[in-house]
Amino acid sequence: MLDLESLFKLSYGMCIVSSKKDGRFNGCIVNTVFQLTPEPPMIAVSVNKQNLTHEYITDSKVFAISILAESTPIPFIGRFGFRTGRDIDKFQRANYKVGITGVPIILDNVVGFIEAEVADAIDVETHTLFIGRIVACETIDDSKIPMAYTYYRDIKHGRTPRTAATYIEKKP
Amino acid sequence: MLDLESLFKLSYGMCIVSSKKDGRFNGCIVNTVFQLTPEPPMIAVSVNKQNLTHEYITDSKVFAISILAESTPIPFIGRFGFRTGRDIDKFQRANYKVGITGVPIILDNVVGFIEAEVADAIDVETHTLFIGRIVACETIDDSKIPMAYTYYRDIKHGRTPRTAATYIEKKP
Numbered sequence: 001m002l003d004l005e006s007l008f009k010l011s012y013g014m015c016i017v018s019s020k021k022d023g024r025f026n027g028c029i030v031n032t033v034f035q036l037t038p039e040p041p042m043i044a045v046s047v048n049k050q051n052l053t054h055e056y057i058t059d060s061k062v063f064a065i066s067i068l069a070e071s072t073p074i075p076f077i078g079r080f081g082f083r084t085g086r087d088i089d090k091f092q093r094a095n096y097k098v099g100i101t102g103v104p105i106i107l108d109n110v111v112g113f114i115e116a117e118v119a120d121a122i123d124v125e126t127h128t129l130f131i132g133r134i135v136a137c138e139t140i141d142d143s144k145i146p147m148a149y150t151y152y153r154d155i156k157h158g159r160t161p162r163t164a165a166t167y168i169e170k171k172p
Numbered sequence: 173m174l175d176l177e178s179l180f181k182l183s184y185g186m187c188i189v190s191s192k193k194d195g196r197f198n199g200c201i202v203n204t205v206f207q208l209t210p211e212p213p214m215i216a217v218s219v220n221k222q223n224l225t226h227e228y229i230t231d232s233k234v235f236a237i238s239i240l241a242e243s244t245p246i247p248f249i250g251r252f253g254f255r256t257g258r259d260i261d262k263f264q265r266a267n268y269k270v271g272i273t274g275v276p277i278i279l280d281n282v283v284g285f286i287e288a289e290v291a292d293a294i295d296v297e298t299h300t301l302f303i304g305r306i307v308a309c310e311t312i313d314d315s316k317i318p319m320a321y322t323y324y325r326d327i328k329h330g331r332t333p334r335t336a337a338t339y340i341e342k343k344p
Contacts, residue, residue, distance in 0.1 A: 006284040006311040007207055007215075009239045009318045013183030032206045035179050036218050037297045038339045043179075044216070044301065046208050067181045112178040122294055124303060125209045129216065131296060139178040148183045148320065167210045 007166065012149035016066040016080050016106045017045050018096075019056035025091045025104040028053045029081030031149045032165045033065050033114075041134040043116055046127045048163035052085040057130055061118040062101035069144035070151055072109035074158060080106075082161055100136055111146045112139040127165060179338065184321035188238040188252050188278045189217050190268075191228035197263045197276040200225045201253030203321045204337045205237050205286075213306040215288055218299045220335035224257040229302055233290040234273035241316035242323055244281035246330060252278075254333055272308055283318050284311040299337060 018027030032046040045065065047054045057063045068077075080090055096104045099115045106113075116132025149166070152158040160167050190199030204218040217237065219226045229235045240249070252262055268276045271287040278285075288304025321338070324330040332339050 001308055001310045002213070002306070003310050004210075004213060006309045007213065007286065007306075009185075009284040009311065010187075010205060010207060011183055011185030011318055011320045012206065013181075015182075032208065033182060034184065034204045034206055034218070035182060035337050036204065036301060037299045037337055038176075040297060041174070041176060041179065042296060044218075046206070046216075112181040114179065120294065120296075122292065122301075122303070124214060124292075125212060127209045129208060129294075129301075129303075131294070131301075134174070134179075136173055137178045138173045138175050139181065146181045146183055146322075150318075165207050165209055 008150070008153070012166070014068045014072070014077070014147040014149055014152050016068065017047060017053055017063055018066065018104050018106060019053055019060055019063045020103050021056040021059045026052050026056050026085035027080055027090060027104065027106060029077060036131065042119065043114060043132050043134055044129055045132070046124070046129050046165050048127050050163055054128060057118065058121070060103070062103050063116055063118070063130065063132060064099055064103045064105045065114040066106040067111045067113065068147045069109050069111050069141070070147045071144065072147055074156060076109055077152070077158060107140060110140050111144045113137065180322070180325070184338070186240045186244070186249070186319040186321055186324050188240065189219060189225055189235055190238065190276050190278060191225055191232055191235045192275050193228040193231045198224050198228050198257035199252055199262060199276065199278060201249060208303065214291065215286060215304050215306055216301055217304070218296070218301050218337050220299050222335050226300060229290065230293070232275070234275050235288055235290070235302065235304060236271055236275045236277045237286040238278040239283045239285065240319045241281050241283050241313070242319045243316065244319055246328060248281055249324070249330060279312060282312050283316045285309065
């Protein structure tokens with residue numbers, strides 16, 4: 001039996017992965033970020049090859065993860081998750097700082113962030129799994145609760161874009 | 173700044189990864205399981221090289237993930253997470269079934285399960301990241317809530333073993 005809905009039982013957190021290329025910044029929403037090893041601290045993130053952020057990470061070999069809070073407004077998620085950086089500058093109205101690797105780190109609606117250098121990039125069908133060596137990580141607001149993907153989907157009634165690792169096509 | 177505690181802000185689910193070797197079964201607790209791609213459905217799990225389950229997955233090239241419920245008793249997590257299959261048969265007193273790949277699938281305290289064939293194994297320092305093609309996945313009990321790692325740590329006051337991807341050594 002292959003009941004893909006059952007995969008929603010896995011727990012994920014909602015994050016923004018951001019990167020840079022030729023002096024430009026971009027980022028998108030991901031829910032597939034996890035720590036791989038404690039020492040040295042390494043992290044993995046799965047990014048769809050169609051996303052502009054994928055092109056930026058491939059080029060610069062650095063990325064940041066901003067961990068979103070439950071209180072994040074849906075329009076904010078819409079801007080980073082459902083628009084493409086090919087059409088708009090997502091950072092124009094965002095509060096961010098530039099990290100030690102030169103990537104932009106979103107600070108709006110964020111619990112904490114992680115900055116990493118790409119150690120490996122694994123080709124997995126439609127996605128690339130970027131494995132990063134963590135060079136910085138910090139809690140921004142300890143009073144905020146990280147947004148779980150189930151919270152986004154069930155409480156906020158958020159949608160999942162076609163390019164997400166957890167997307168399921170609705171059969172007619 | 174490298175504040176490793178901030179990495180706890182990432183959301184994870186508590187799972188058992190299980191496998192087989194020479195007619196024997198073993199499994200251990202992991203909190204680093206995530207879906208990589210929707211089509212074909214693929215999954216990744218990070219397992220410490222010291223774990224017996226790592227040896228079993230490397231040998232059989234198949235594994236199952238059982239997604240644990242919030243209601244899972246701590247002694248059950250203790251048996252799978254803090255004992256080694258080199259000393260005890262963890263499946264002796266467990267309720268399980270054998271999946272289509274021949275691996276044991278834990279059914280106690282479980283929300284759902286995923287069965288996968290290893291497509292790739294990435295060496296990442298102390299851990300191996302197994303990338304699996306999902307061959308079966310099913311919800312077992314839709315009324316149960318999956319146990320988030322934060323729930324285990326903060327509500328159940330569960331400990332983290334030294335071999336976990338998210339382990340932080342307490343400085344004296």
